[in-house]
């Protein structure tokens with residue numbers, strides 16, 4: 001009598017997967033702001049005007065035969081802008097030797113000349129180089145201090 005070995009029943013314990021993954025909500029993404037191009041940076045307060053760089057503006061009128069005003073006073077090395085207006089009846093210009101040589105403009109017109117004042121203090125003659133206007137009185141001074 002052979003005893004048949006009793007086959008042990010296969011105890012297959014099905015692994016009950018109780019780990020139902022709880023859907024985790026997606027990590028809170030940082031809000032992405034689109035359309036933020038209208039950001040205006042108003043940072044104009046950081047700029048301090050430098051008096052030496054700001055320049056100085058003058059208006060000089062030329063007639064037969066004089067400049068008005070006759071004297072312009074500036075600082076050494078300063079940027080200068082002169083609006084030269086021909087209030088006369090003939091052409092004139094605005095010249096300071098070695099500093100500025102303005103164009104000859106016709107009566108009734110005007111021009112803007114820009115230059116840097118000399119680094120050396122002193123009085124520099126400004127004049128009109130047309131014809132004999134200078135000797136007739138179209139002369140003044142750029143005083144550099």
Ligand SMILES: [Cu+2]
Pocket residue numbers: 062091092093128129130133134138
């Ligand atoms: Cu002139």
